[in-house]
Amino acid sequence: MYKLHFILATIVELMAKKTLSVFIILYFLPHLYALRLTDPFTKYSQLNLPPGPVGPDSVALNPSNKGPYVGVSDGRILKYNGREFEDFAWISPNRSKALCDGVRNLTMGRTCGRTLGFSFDPQTGDLYVVGAYGGFYRVGPKGGLAKKIASGVNNVPFKFLNGIDFDPYRRVVYFTDTSSKYNFTDVLMGNPLSSKDSTGRLIEYDTRTGKLRVLLDKLHLPTGPAASGDGRYVMYGSFGTHQIFKYYFKGEPQKVLDLPGYPLKIKRSPESGLFWVPVNVVVRQKPLLIHSFGYKFNSTGGVILAKSFAAQYSGVQVNIVQEYRSNLGRRRLYVGSINVAFVGVYES
Numbered sequence: 001m002y003k004l005h006f007i008l009a010t011i012v013e014l015m016a017k018k019t020l021s022v023f024i025i026l027y028f029l030p031h032l033y034a035l036r037l038t039d040p041f042t043k044y045s046q047l048n049l050p051p052g053p054v055g056p057d058s059v060a061l062n063p064s065n066k067g068p069y070v071g072v073s074d075g076r077i078l079k080y081n082g083r084e085f086e087d088f089a090w091i092s093p094n095r096s097k098a099l100c101d102g103v104r105n106l107t108m109g110r111t112c113g114r115t116l117g118f119s120f121d122p123q124t125g126d127l128y129v130v131g132a133y134g135g136f137y138r139v140g141p142k143g144g145l146a147k148k149i150a151s152g153v154n155n156v157p158f159k160f161l162n163g164i165d166f167d168p169y170r171r172v173v174y175f176t177d178t179s180s181k182y183n184f185t186d187v188l189m190g191n192p193l194s195s196k197d198s199t200g201r202l203i204e205y206d207t208r209t210g211k212l213r214v215l216l217d218k219l220h221l222p223t224g225p226a227a228s229g230d231g232r233y234v235m236y237g238s239f240g241t242h243q244i245f246k247y248y249f250k251g252e253p254q255k256v257l258d259l260p261g262y263p264l265k266i267k268r269s270p271e272s273g274l275f276w277v278p279v280n281v282v283v284r285q286k287p288l289l290i291h292s293f294g295y296k297f298n299s300t301g302g303v304i305l306a307k308s309f310a311a312q313y314s315g316v317q318v319n320i321v322q323e324y325r326s327n328l329g330r331r332r333l334y335v336g337s338i339n340v341a342f343v344g345v346y347e348s
């Protein structure tokens with residue numbers, strides 16, 4: 001199964017380079033067809049952002065399955081109320097709606113704030129939030145200005161926080177500081193030095209004691225962690241090396257999976273022991289063209305499904321894939337991307 005997905009990604013890459021003949025594509029078609037049959041998320045719809053901001057990089061439902069909540073380019077966390085998106089929260093005390101609403105570029109990042117990840121405490125409904133340019137925050141279920149919990153740990157300031165997960169079993173929060181040297185703008189704008197960086201950290205915050213702890217350091221651009229859900233381990237991605245690791249809170253982290261592209265935030269599936277990760281295969285460097293997938297995988301690296309998002313996310317990256325079950329047992333995927341102005345919803 002995994003080989004097939006790899007082949008698929010390679011085909012896309014070759015097609016873009018126009019080196020693949022029609023015959024070879026026809027040869028592979030039955031495999032692609034078989035792949036489609038295993039994908040239950042066939043119905044697509046989308047929730048458009050209000051005019052202005054772009055880039056819902058993080059997407060989550062609250063503990064009562066309301067939302068989704070999304071973090072967007074102008075620094076707001078928006079909540080979908082069933083009809084439209086409304087303001088929910090923000091992290092910068094200096095943010096003004098007049099100055100910031102609708103901002104798409106990065107120049108206003110410090111004033112307007114930008115969140116690249118959040119995760120709900122299922123018991124209290126509090127939302128834990130990480131800022132793209134540093135800062136770790138919490139905001140209550142009613143929203144508003146988030147309260148800053150910390151700006152750094154072990155005397156090293158947070159530089160580029162990009163993913164977070166609340167561990168319901170241990171009641172701690174895990175988050176990744178992608179680099180201690182390079183910020184979000186550097187990596188997004190493709191600063192070539194940033195790709196070799198290995199100053200990333202995996203950090204834990206204990207909600208009962210309020211203590212922060214560095215679990216792992218010297219990581220190679222780590223991306224959004226996910227708790228196992230049973231308190232045994234935490235998964236994280238290694239952006240630069242296209243790998244996924246799990247860490248049992250002692251010893252060396254174990255490699256779980258090698259991927260054909262860049263992994264971003266990992267999220268737990270409602271099915272125990274299963275996870276989703278967006279995988280972005282670079283098809284062409286200039287202009288940057290990406291084929292994005294969502295990989296559903298298990299704790300030992302078995303790939304259950306590799307879903308292509310190319311039809312709806314043509315040429316751009318996907319940052320998050322969150323699976324939820326509705327109260328009626330319906331399966332639903334919420335997909336977020338920094339490059340678009342909507343949230344994709346795939347249903348079974």
Ligand SMILES: *[C@@H]1O[C@H](CO)[C@@H](O)[C@H](O)[C@H]1NC(C)=O
Pocket residue numbers: 102103104105106107108
């Ligand atoms: C960034 O966006 C703001 C507001 O939309 C605008 O005033 C500013 O000129 C933009 N900066 C750049 C470099 O595009």
Ligand SMILES: *[C@@H]1O[C@H](CO)[C@@H](O)[C@H](O)[C@H]1NC(C)=O
Pocket residue numbers: 092093094110111
């Ligand atoms: C907010 O504004 C104050 C006063 O202008 C400034 O000192 C502070 O650095 C600003 N904070 C941020 C996060 O931009």
Ligand SMILES: *[C@@H]1O[C@H](CO)[C@@H](O)[C@H](O)[C@H]1NC(C)=O
Pocket residue numbers: 109110133182183184185186
């Ligand atoms: C990101 O880092 C670059 C230098 O590497 C700096 O010029 C830029 O101001 C930083 N951006 C923010 C928002 O801190």
Ligand SMILES: *[C@@H]1O[C@H](CO)[C@@H](O)[C@H](O)[C@H]1NC(C)=O
Pocket residue numbers: 298299300301302303
């Ligand atoms: C993960 O998936 C692989 C391939 O389907 C399977 O062989 C393996 O037993 C699974 N691991 C777990 C822990 O379920």
